[in-house]
Amino acid sequence: MSTENKPSLHTVLTPQLLDLYEVKDSIVVIIDVFRATSTMATALYNGATKIIPVDSPEACIEIGNATGGITAGERDGKIIPGLSYGNSPSEYPKSFIENKILVITTTNGTKLLHMALRKGAKEIITGSFPNLTQVVEYLKAQHAPVILGCAGWKNRFNIEDTLFAGAVIEAIKEHFTIHCDSSFMANQLYNQHKNNLPTYIKTLTHWHRLAAYGLESDMLYCITQDIAPSLPIFKEGALINGV
């Protein structure tokens, strides 16, 4: 493939920067490593029928009632009053989630997904280390522009989502035209730390925030590559497993 024919790839470091990029007709990968998109990959891999991401607890309860789905969401490390489960991937083993609908509200990832939807994304998938290879293989097969969308933390940059973007870039960069300093930085950051991720993540702001709630093992799970190889793809209001 000649350089000219390779589609573009950009990395959006936080949702607040999304409007600077050509979302329309791009495939957008929603990245929320700790923990929304890791949990989504896990639930679908373990047989959930679909996942309905919603942006408020009220919508979560309403849609949970309407669909008979399991309602899930946390704020500050605790299950939101009125919902039944949290955001931890460990809550969704096959024995529990298979053939069920999960209705989930999360702080950063769900918001970004809905923004990408409103801006006319061609396709929306979610990415995380537990489903890295599925994401990589999907993007390589599409021959379409890609936006790696980091959910960040309250619109600020965070390192763990950027690390995952860098892991994707490392795997697919030969197939894309990249004129994007955010992507170069993400790729370098990943290569700098890829051999010591479990140690490195303990230096991050989000590690300290979630470790205070006892969620260390969740975070180690969330950087485990290909442990939940599903492909969450957004179709008709819900994420389904595209594998």
Place this chain on the structure above:
Amino acid sequence: MSTENKPSLHTVLTPQLLDLYEVKDSIVVIIDVFRATSTMATALYNGATKIIPVDSPEACIEIGNATGGITAGERDGKIIPGLSYGNSPSEYPKSFIENKILVITTTNGTKLLHMALRKGAKEIITGSFPNLTQVVEYLKAQHAPVILGCAGWKNRFNIEDTLFAGAVIEAIKEHFTIHCDSSFMANQLYNQHKNNLPTYIKTLTHWHRLAAYGLESDMLYCITQDIAPSLPIFKEGALINGV
């Protein structure tokens, strides 16, 4: 100094993220490595009386006429019609700029400076590799919260401004409380590349953009540490040399 008494330090990766941070009562460092803040440091070091940063060519002409100042500004590598000089540090040697007023309009840096001003920054200075040590010594002496403000490129992230933020952080991090992934990333990026900056910058998007205008030597100057050791500080509408 105990941890509790150390002031905070944050890095703002692009102007579009500035509203997420506590600008009021902070010292804001405006960073526009290629080339606005490098040129400002140079002009003040070479004896310019003051620099008036403005956000449009029209304002540049008007204030140039009112003050008898030299008007400067580029778009797309060319001097803007109606202005007299460009954005290159090489245009402002002592023999030319000493005892003169420089009225300059730039794409990204000037805009960020005015944003910080409107948001109530306690002090505004400009930083670049040519005046790195002056910036570092000033920040260490103030005992106040610091925001390192990267001008970026049309609100997108760029690597060269983040590298300079990382250089500042490397020099002052023991004196500040840092809970900011942007700052951690900037510091790591700088440490990863500090020993090969002249090679590394040739991989950046901005290098390619400016090299197309023949500005390679400008960019190499702009990563030369302490070659123009002034301290541009914003007072009564203009940057003066605070050294």
